[in-house]
Amino acid sequence: MEGKWEKLYSKNGLAARRIAAKLLSIEPGSRIPRVSDFVTETSLGRGTIQAALRLLEEIEAIHLEARGHLGTFLIRTNRELLWDIAGLGSVMGAMPLPYSRKYEGLATGLVQVLENMKIPFNLAFMRGSLNRIEALKAGRYDFVIVSKLAAELAVQEDDRIEIVKTFGNNSYVSGHEVFFADSKVQHIQKGMRVGIDYSSADQHLLTEHEVEGIDVELVEVNYMQLMEMLKNNEIDAAIWNKDEMTYSDGLGKGSFRSEKAREISRKVNEASMLLHKDRPELREALITLPVLDVNDLQGQVEESKIYPRY
Structure with a gap:
């Protein structure tokens, strides 16, 4: 087996490494690309490609079956071995x-x-x-x-x-809503302190669209602290996802009024x-x-x- 592995450092072996990565994307039972396709993709000669495929079979990384005009099919693969040969690492x-x-x-x-x-x-x-x-x-x-x-x-x-x-x-996520420190409030209003996390593309864009045209104070916070800050009345409103409702006990909540925010929320999910x-x-x-x-x-x-x- 050691002699076979040494062959991977030859010209044919280097080609085998490139082909191994390609074969990882092909399910057993499927037809593999033609030799001419590999030639076009790798800029290597036909003989080199054919020798590389034979080497992969010799090492028992793959088992191929030629079916005449139908092409060559991948019957079995040793994915762990192919992965190692391709040099992909962890x-x-x-x-x-x-x-x-x-x-x-x-x-x-x-x-x-x-x-x-x-x-x-x-x-x-x-x-x-x-x-x-x-x-x-x-x-x-x-x-x-x-x-x-x-x-x-x-x-x-x-x-x-x-x-x-x-x-x-x-x-x-299952969706987003606007949460409020005051359980009776359902919409963002003028003068509110609204939490925003600029490290989250989703949360900060949703927030900016929802408060557009409303005179509010944007308070930069860590997303994970939004609910706690609402409960401590450090901010008045914040956008949060629906998946952990236990954090929102006692808070007010409402749907988006901004059409832009509603449109974005569908992509955020x-x-x-x-x-x-x-x-x-x-x-x-x-x-x-x-x-x-x-x-x-x-x-x-x-x-x-x-x-x-x-």
Whole structure:
């Protein structure tokens, strides 16, 4: 076996490494790209590509079956071995702090699915979507989870990052409302102190649209302290998500009056996975991540059918 691994450092072996990353995105039983497709994508010769595929079979990372004019099919893969050959290493991801059952469910789904995909990874938790996006740009994380709104804004501002997965409606939060220190109040009024967290693209944009045209004092606070500050009458109003209603006992609440805020809130509800474009080989692997499996596990955690695990 050692002799086989040594071949990975030859010209054919380097080609095998590039092809291994591509094959991670192909499900067993599916047809693989033609040799000419690999030639176009890698700028390597046909002979090199064919030798690389034979090497991957020799190392037992894959098993291929030629089916004449139908093409060549991937029958089996050793994903852990392919991952090592591709040189992808351990993947580091970041998502919001798991303070709600929804986030606990999302974390549980990601952990279980990535383990099933044989992807070595670590999951970290970081407050503030803008903080997570900046960490992704700086290379501290390989992927980050943010709302669809934050993801779209990030892609517009920086073409080096891309959305590789979205997880469907209500996968990030169930919705937002405006909460008030006075239990009898339902709408933001002139002169109020309104909490805003500029590190959260979602919360600060929702807040700015909801208070537009109203003479209020914006008080910069940590998102996690909003409910406590409302209860202590340090602020009069704040926008918060609906998923942890126990924090809102005794507070007033109301729906958005701003059409812009209502429109934005629909995009805030969906979770998205952002990836740096400098990691195309990782994209090939993560593109096959089964979203429905993540959704199912998230739902089971929210319904207390399974315990969170992350």
